[in-house]
Each structure stands twice: as C-alpha cells, then as structure tokens.
Amino acid sequence: MEWHGAEAKVRIKNGRILKERIPKKYRHPALDKQLRQSRTRRESKILEKLHAAQIPVPKLLKSNDENMSIHMEHIEGKPLKEVFHEKPLHYAKEIGILIGKLHTADIVHGDLTTSNMVLHPHKGIHLIDFGLSFFSTKEEDKAVDLHVLDKAIEAKHYQHYPKVMQLILQAYKKQYKLSQPVLDRLKAVQKRGRHQQKKI
Known part of the structure; x- marks a missing residue:
C-alpha cells in the first residue's frame, strides 16, 4: 500500500510505515536537501520524545538522513x-x-x-x-x-x-x-x- 502526500511518499510494508520526503523541483537543490533533512530530523526527534513520554504515537524504528526517510511502527486500527x-x-x-x-x-x-x-x-x-x-x-x-x-x-x-x-x-x-x-x-x-x- 502506497500513497503520496504534499511532501512525502508513504508506504506500508511488513507492519512498518516508510515515509520518504520527496525532492521539490521548484526549490534550489541545496536548499531542498537542507529543508528535507531538517524536517526529517525534527519529526524523528518529536516521535522519540513523545514515545519516551508514553504518549500514544507510532514508535520510531529508524531514521535516515541520506535519503530523508523515516521507518516507524504502523498503528493498527x-x-x-x-x-x-x-x-x-x-x-x-x-x-x-x-x-x-x-x-x-x-x-x-x-x-x-x-x-x-x-x-x-x-x-x-x-x-x-x-x-x-x-x-x-x-x-x-x-x-x-x-x-x-x-x-x-x-x-x-x-x-x-x-x-x-x-x-x-x-x-x-x-x-x-x-x-x-x-x-x-x-x-x-x-x-x-x-x-x-x-x-x-
């Protein structure tokens, strides 16, 4: 299962969610990479903090700065x-x-x-x-x-x-x-x- 959002491609595989931030052609390549990296890092930190605080959110499994991807738990329901x-x-x-x-x-x-x-x-x-x-x-x-x-x-x-x-x-x-x-x-x-x- 796969779908595209405004800034990311999301798919479910083996009970996990893989979210990849896709490049924006209208942005300068260097700026685009910087923005996608910073947003990926921020989202990862937020998920980690919320999970540590025992707030019900998907558990972060892996984050990759190179391809701007986040692997997280898929919440059933x-x-x-x-x-x-x-x-x-x-x-x-x-x-x-x-x-x-x-x-x-x-x-x-x-x-x-x-x-x-x-x-x-x-x-x-x-x-x-x-x-x-x-x-x-x-x-x-x-x-x-x-x-x-x-x-x-x-x-x-x-x-x-x-x-x-x-x-x-x-x-x-x-x-x-x-x-x-x-x-x-x-x-x-x-x-x-x-x-x-x-x-x-």
Missing part, C-alpha cells in the same frame, strides 16, 4: 474520523487529554484533525502524521493548534459541534497545567479568524 460518531463524547475527552500531554511536552502537532488520529482496537486513540509538527513553548502556537482542531471538528463532525469541542477543551484544561493562557489566546485566534472571514 481505524481512522478516528470514520468511527467518531459512535462515541463522540468519550472520544472528545480522550482527544483533550492527548493534546494536553502533547502541549505539556511543548510539541505542536500542526495538523490536528480526526484524520490524523487512529483508534487502536485495544489501546485507544493514537496521534499520527507529525510532518508539520514542531517544538514550541509559545501560547500562540498551541492556541493555533487547538484552533485547527476546532475548525476540523466543526467541518467533519458538525452534528456533534460545539459540544464535543467543549469537552475536548475541558479535558485539555485538566491535563495541561499551563492551559489557561493558551485557552485565553485561543479566543483571540478565533476572533481574528471571524474578523478575516467578514472581510472575505
């Missing part, structure tokens, strides 16, 4: 977006706890959606696809992370919105001790978003 409707309130709380742990580790996912979460049959929700992730202590970055999730929940699971988002944020607040400044900033981010929509 279904994409959460496909089963979210079955137990939305339960899943909402679990998502909030996970993001709270993520932000406690000062890691921003960058693309929080239920498409990037897998429901393992026995081990609950796992976060996947850290290609856009980065380390940050900034409240703004974490607030934007939550805002991206908010918009994704509203778009994909509108039948359960805003109730599930409220539950996500409640669980997030309980899990993450430094959450209040982030939640305050989230309100400002949402206000900016509404203002920009009015302009359009």
Whole structure:
C-alpha cells in the first residue's frame, strides 16, 4: 500500500510505515536537501520524545538522513474520523487529554484533525502524521493548534459541534497545567479568524 502526500511518499510494508520526503523541483537543490533533512530530523526527534513520554504515537524504528526517510511502527486500527460518531463524547475527552500531554511536552502537532488520529482496537486513540509538527513553548502556537482542531471538528463532525469541542477543551484544561493562557489566546485566534472571514 502506497500513497503520496504534499511532501512525502508513504508506504506500508511488513507492519512498518516508510515515509520518504520527496525532492521539490521548484526549490534550489541545496536548499531542498537542507529543508528535507531538517524536517526529517525534527519529526524523528518529536516521535522519540513523545514515545519516551508514553504518549500514544507510532514508535520510531529508524531514521535516515541520506535519503530523508523515516521507518516507524504502523498503528493498527481505524481512522478516528470514520468511527467518531459512535462515541463522540468519550472520544472528545480522550482527544483533550492527548493534546494536553502533547502541549505539556511543548510539541505542536500542526495538523490536528480526526484524520490524523487512529483508534487502536485495544489501546485507544493514537496521534499520527507529525510532518508539520514542531517544538514550541509559545501560547500562540498551541492556541493555533487547538484552533485547527476546532475548525476540523466543526467541518467533519458538525452534528456533534460545539459540544464535543467543549469537552475536548475541558479535558485539555485538566491535563495541561499551563492551559489557561493558551485557552485565553485561543479566543483571540478565533476572533481574528471571524474578523478575516467578514472581510472575505
């Protein structure tokens, strides 16, 4: 099984995921190599840190700087977006706890959606696809992370919105001790978003 994303080719083989960052022809070759190497290293470090913190993510198996590839564990299960409707309130709380742990580790996912979460049959929700992730202590970055999730929940699971988002944020607040400044900033981010929509 193989598919292509915006910046990488991904395939599943022997219970592993192989992710290779592909060259971009529109970039200068030296810059392209530097960017792909730095992003591969960053994603590898993030996976290692999250796994060490016992946050449910794919385990990093191998990283190669030369061909910009990452080998990681394949998480068995279904994409959460496909089963979210079955137990939305339960899943909402679990998502909030996970993001709270993520932000406690000062890691921003960058693309929080239920498409990037897998429901393992026995081990609950796992976060996947850290290609856009980065380390940050900034409240703004974490607030934007939550805002991206908010918009994704509203778009994909509108039948359960805003109730599930409220539950996500409640669980997030309980899990993450430094959450209040982030939640305050989230309100400002949402206000900016509404203002920009009015302009359009």
